[in-house]
Amino acid sequence: MINIHGIVKAPLNEIDQIIQNAIHLNVMPGVVVSIATKGITLKEQAYGYAYRYLDDQFTEAENPIYMRKDTIFDIASITKIFTSIAVMQLFEEGTLSIEDAVVTYIPEFAENNKEKITIRQLLTHTSGFESGIPLYKMGKTREERIAIVLKHGLVNLPGTNYKYSDLNMITLGVLVERLTGQRLDEYIKQNITEPLGMKDTMFNPPASLKYRIAATEYQPWTGRNLVWGQVHDENAWSMDGVAGHAGLFSTAHDLTILGQIFLNKGKYGQTQILKPSTIALMEQNMIQAIPDTEHGLGFELNQGWYMDALSNVNTMGHTGFTGTSLVISPKNNTIVILLTNRVHPTRQTTSINQTRRLVARKAADAIPVAIPGHQKAWFAGFGDNKKSILQAKVNIQKPSILIFQTWYQIQKNKDFGKIESSQDGILWQELDTFTGISNRWQKQSTSLPIGTRFIRFQYSTDDSVNGRGWYVLQPKVKTGNKEILPQFTSNDWIQRDW
Structure with a gap:
């Protein structure tokens, strides 16, 4: 490749x-x-x-x-x-x-x-x-x-x-x-x-x-x-x-x-x-x-x-x-x-x-992003007026956090990466927002409300300029000492090793 x-x-x-x-x-x-x-x-x-x-x-x-x-x-x-x-x-x-x-x-x-x-x-x-x-x-x-x-x-x-x-x-x-x-x-x-x-x-x-x-x-x-x-x-x-x-x-x-x-x-x-x-x-x-x-x-x-x-x-x-x-x-x-x-x-x-x-x-x-451990990361893709969603079902009954690594170059204050949660998959609550440039891979953690049944990463762009995009690596949910890897699916996000 x-x-x-x-x-x-x-x-x-x-x-x-x-x-x-x-x-x-x-x-x-x-x-x-x-x-x-x-x-x-x-x-x-x-x-x-x-x-x-x-x-x-x-x-x-x-x-x-x-x-x-x-x-x-x-x-x-x-x-x-x-x-x-x-x-x-x-x-x-x-x-x-x-x-x-x-x-x-x-x-x-x-x-x-x-x-x-x-x-x-x-x-x-x-x-x-x-x-x-x-x-x-x-x-x-x-x-x-x-x-x-x-x-x-x-x-x-x-x-x-x-x-x-x-x-x-x-x-x-x-x-x-x-x-x-x-x-x-x-x-x-x-x-x-x-x-x-x-x-x-x-x-x-x-x-x-x-x-x-x-x-x-x-x-x-x-x-x-x-x-x-x-x-x-x-x-x-x-x-x-x-x-x-x-x-x-x-x-x-x-x-x-x-x-x-x-x-x-x-x-x-x-x-x-x-x-x-x-x-x-x-x-x-x-x-x-x-x-x-x-x-x-x-x-x-x-x-x-x-x-x-x-x-x-x-x-x-x-x-x-x-x-x-x-x-x-x-x-x-x-x-x-x-x-x-x-x-x-x-x-x-x-x-x-x-x-x-x-x-x-x-x-x-064409300039690859160096992904830690040469693993595959989720990439939100490019596009004007884009809304790209990476979603998973969960069952949050105790205090929990979403943990992942991320790299992004997102057009500041015009394009956004957001983490959202929902109890029914219809009404969504914004938990965290990313815009601007990370410059390096960062570890992130976001608290998930009790009762959450769905979590998603949503990447949205305006009608013109894109940055180099948003990468998410190994998103997992930690409850106490226990970690689970939700099954994320998307028609827009793709998995890349570059």
């Missing part, structure tokens, strides 16, 4: 059906999935089509192109991670401090009361900028559009709100250019992608690579019709394809390399592109004072809506509008990459977030 890398194969195999179902439902034309653990790629699979449609009416092409493992994708906002790495490299060199005001290096940024905005606030999307502006309709050249961004005003006071904004990263891209004298694509190539051997990661890929690139959207409003081999994002396109928020193309293989540096303390092979201390800084939640969101320096943290069961306080990641996502779990030493062309031929399609979550969920489930 468990292979030599300590991973369970079955959940990874189940990803195939998840992807095939999504393609069948026209969530996206094609997909590449890559999952790596402990530096080993365990699954790298291509599905569907890289190019299928001629226009936004879903007119089928005569010669569609199948997706391949080495298909190159427009990774959209995952570009922001590369921009953030560039900024942090300059931080390491002592060229800047993340607490510096942006105007220290870009004086014209002071316009519209922005003189106190810091580099940290740009990296964490707390600058006060709005989400974005139609820059491609404004100005005529890259330089004019940069000037428009730098002069643009705010919608919130700096440091008071989190608002994800492309304008933050466009500004950081300009910052890198001002401090290095290189255009952003040149800097990233020289200092990130070439040193790491990321041969298929680039801005503005040459025409010779077109048929290896996943097609994106039919965009008559930009005069480009089907966008294929050019950056999808209109604003990045209007900036000659090079911007801090979008523009990079890459493959699953190359993004695995990128993810690995955050698991290897800034190193891949013999190449060190960031210091361990910088990696540790980037994965910290830098906006703890702002509720309901967690963000590091360039990274989103602990976002269950696409990380699902891999969510954790130090799980890092990013998504891209074209249908891409990257999840890096230091706790589990695991990287999950989902690359799709979900905007081909139009962005007006079903959300891919469910697919993102299900792939991350299966990747998490």
Whole structure:
């Protein structure tokens, strides 16, 4: 069941059906999935089509192109991670401090009361900028559009709100250019992608690579019709394809390399592109004072809506509008990459977030839970809006306790594990509740009311994010010095030795 890398194969195999179902439902034309653990790629699979449609009416092409493992994708906002790495490299060199005001290096940024905005606030999307502006309709050249961004005003006071904004990263891209004298694509190539051997990661890929690139959207409003081999994002396109928020193309293989540096303390092979201390800084939640969101320096943290069961306080990641996502779990030493062309031929399609979550969920489930004594434990399973019941008949006539061992990672205060008792199997009394993370196997005991005829473990989830679930080992009833093993049954819980 468990292979030599300590991973369970079955959940990874189940990803195939998840992807095939999504393609069948026209969530996206094609997909590449890559999952790596402990530096080993365990699954790298291509599905569907890289190019299928001629226009936004879903007119089928005569010669569609199948997706391949080495298909190159427009990774959209995952570009922001590369921009953030560039900024942090300059931080390491002592060229800047993340607490510096942006105007220290870009004086014209002071316009519209922005003189106190810091580099940290740009990296964490707390600058006060709005989400974005139609820059491609404004100005005529890259330089004019940069000037428009730098002069643009705010919608919130700096440091008071989190608002994800492309304008933050466009500004950081300009910052890198001002401090290095290189255009952003040149800097990233020289200092990130070439040193790491990321041969298929680039801005503005040459025409010779077109048929290896996943097609994106039919965009008559930009005069480009089907966008294929050019950056999808209109604003990045209007900036000659090079911007801090979008523009990079890459493959699953190359993004695995990128993810690995955050698991290897800034190193891949013999190449060190960031210091361990910088990696540790980037994965910290830098906006703890702002509720309901967690963000590091360039990274989103602990976002269950696409990380699902891999969510954790130090799980890092990013998504891209074209249908891409990257999840890096230091706790589990695991990287999950989902690359799709979900905007081909139009962005007006079903959300891919469910697919993102299900792939991350299966990747998490492939990481076995070490069960004490290599015994079989009851597992409540996964599912949205799930109610899973493990039940047994008992006859409690004297003071008794239910004893068991448990391990759980349950979405805190949204999903719950409960122990309940009943005298008639109809009316139930809650005896104990579990939510959050146990981190290890724990021994538990729960008092059972006299007269109890039924006991059950009930696991319930909300309509979206799952944790890694709830395990229960050897539940038994102790009365005085006597122990009995009730016969538990369930249609939902299963017994696992992993």
